[in-house]
Amino acid sequence: MRDQRRPHPRTRPAHASRPAPARAGSTARAPRPTRRPARRRRRPVAPLVVAGVVAACVIGAIAWGVTSLVGALSGGGARPATDGRPVVSDAAASGPGEIVIGVNGDEDTYVLVGEDYLEAGAHAAEPTDGVLNDKIEASGEVDTSKAGDYEVTYRVSDSAGHTAEATRTVHVVDEMPTMDGGVPILMYHYVYSADNPPESLDGNYLLDTKLEEQLAYLVENDFYFPSYPELQAFLQGTHSLPAKSVVLTFDDAEQGFLDVGIPILEKYQVPATSFVICSDENAAQKVVDYRSPYVSFQSHSFGLHQAGGTVGHGGLISALTKDEIVEDLEHAQQVVGATEAFAYPFGDVTADGQQAVREAGILCAFTTQNSWAHVGDDVTALPRVRISAEYELAGFVSLVSG
Ligand SMILES: [Zn+2]
DSSP states (O other): OGGGOOOOGGGOHHHHHOOOOTTTOGGGSOOOOSSSSOOOOOOOHHHHTTHHHHHHHHHHHHHHHHHHHHHHHHTOSOOOOOTTOOOOOSTTTTSOTTOEEEESSOSEEEEETTSOOOOOOEEEEETTTEEOGGGOEEEOOOOTTSOEEEEEEEEEEOTTOOEEEEEEEEEEESOOOBOOSEEOEEEEOEEEOTTSOOSSOOTTEEEHHHHHHHHHHHHHTTOBOOOHHHHHHHHTTSOOOBSSBOEEEEETTOHHIIIIIHHHHHHHTOOEEEEEOTTSTTHHHHHHHTOBTTEEEEESOSSOSSBOOSSTTTBGGGGSOHHHHHHHHHHHHHHHTOOSEEEOGGGOOOHHHHHHHHHTTOSEEEEEEESOEETTSOTTSEEEEEOOTTOOHHHHHHHHOO
16 A cells, blocks of 8 residues: 555645645635625645745744854754754755644634633644654643734644744634534545445545535635534534534544545645544554644544444444543554544443543544534534535535535
């Protein structure tokens, strides 16, 4: 499988020549409906995929200067970071190296004055060190008592001293149209292109052009992509979400999603979650090889994605005790390096499973029950809207519209 790996985004020539997405081409678009206060347009996509990396490189060069680098090098290899500076172990260490970093949720975050800013963090990975999520440091202050734009910066260094960063703009607004009681969480599975179809097609296999059409619709219509802390608080009735919010999830981290789906998410700059079956022998490698600013890899369990139980679709979960499930979930969390979300294999849920989800610190867990999630729903067993391959755009639009 390794020879099928997608080249690293920073070195993939196609990135530089990709057409700008709809999001960047605002000149050709009709004015947005004023459903939310003026939202800053995102930067054009070609530079953006590596923007965090380039910016970090520049900042690194300024902050360190040639003298600092030489001094560190003469000191003989890696040393502990001091006063926030990156560790330096080689001449290239002021640059970003192979780190990819991205914010969790929407990089333009909206909060109503008087509500809490819910820090959703960021994700990062690098080939040698693997997932770096727990090494990311956030800085910046958000005052939700006062309307205005605030910046939160996420900075991470790898063991070789390379540093990369990503920035979230937090818009604190006096008012905005909000979701009314529910939100669609979309459940996708696999993605493929017409020139490389799977051997047996079923409703779970979505053609790449359809995914593009759907993402273009979401971007053109200024949808908002909440983080899991925001989603959890909204469903618990303590936080407002901007109107036209939607969450995208892709189950199984299937090869077509990795090879074909992720570049489309990057093209349209739409954040999504990939639920990884962590017992797959190359699961940890996938999380690193396909690292993307727009993909948060989360748990689809370690060993529960198999038959053996008696509930629902017969998934193994119903044959296990609560403690066994906790152990499995924590194992999976180590593989993906993240704890925010979980998708029950086959959608099979048990009371022990829900308790295990709570004990494993998961914010939102998802079934395959087909509907919007609503305020008051139990966040340990949330429904999702299934996106089937046969849907035309009009059907998709009605599924994401309130
Ligand atoms: Zn699955």
